Amino acid sequence: MTKGRNTTAQERIQIVKECISNGYNYGAAALKYQVSYQQVYTWTNKYRKMGEAGLEDRRGHRAGTLPSRTPEEELRDRIAQLEREKYDLEMENALLKKVKELERRRR
Numbered sequence: 001m002t003k004g005r006n007t008t009a010q011e012r013i014q015i016v017k018e019c020i021s022n023g024y025n026y027g028a029a030a031l032k033y034q035v036s037y038q039q040v041y042t043w044t045n046k047y048r049k050m051g052e053a054g055l056e057d058r059r060g061h062r063a064g065t066l067p068s069r070t071p072e073e074e075l076r077d078r079i080a081q082l083e084r085e086k087y088d089l090e091m092e093n094a095l096l097k098k099v100k101e102l103e104r105r106r107r
Helices: 009-021 026-033 037-055 071-106
Strands: none
Touching (some): 009 026, 009 037, 026 037
């Protein structure tokens, strides 16, 4: 087992394509490119599910700051956005109720 190393998106694409063309031989690709077997396996699965977009390095970024890769991610992002909007509206509504109550007390 070799320790993984930093790779670019282009390198990951090249590794995955070579792995697929060699009959999903993860071990050979891992040895040739000096990355871990698990990393090649993971990249290959992501590539099969999402294409080249699945191999982007998205670490260190908030989920909402990057474009969605799949329809499921798009829906998840939309749900999160709607939940934030709902929360904001609930807070605004609560504030308006307090203001109305204070105005009623002054009279």
